[in-house]
Amino acid sequence: MIQITFNIHIDESQVPDSPLFDEFELAQMLDYTKAQIVQFLQTRLGGLRCPTHDEAARVRVDGVYHADSEQLDFQYHLDTCCQIFLMQAIAMLNRGSEM
Numbered sequence: 001m002i003q004i005t006f007n008i009h010i011d012e013s014q015v016p017d018s019p020l021f022d023e024f025e026l027a028q029m030l031d032y033t034k035a036q037i038v039q040f041l042q043t044r045l046g047g048l049r050c051p052t053h054d055e056a057a058r059v060r061v062d063g064v065y066h067a068d069s070e071q072l073d074f075q076y077h078l079d080t081c082c083q084i085f086l087m088q089a090i091a092m093l094n095r096g097s098e099m
């Protein structure tokens, strides 16, 4: 298991004060999306440890949810013990194309 932190902001600036915008639904949707991201990261990186330092990678997910378009833009930031392991982790993360 790797350590994953989320740093997601909600951009509500474009949202009119509408009863259609349901904060509870949004929270549920974000939770669901986070769970999918966690599953993806654990699958890709969960078993990966630095061959030199025996440390797991840590991942920070920075994202912005645009309430008007209902799109979540996010990026992974990998934090590793050394550059070599960082390269390995990035290669592992980019393998395949789903997500």
Ligand SMILES: [Zn+2]
Residues within 6 Å of the ligand: 050, 051, 052, 053, 054, 055, 080, 081, 082, 085
């Ligand atoms: Zn290392």
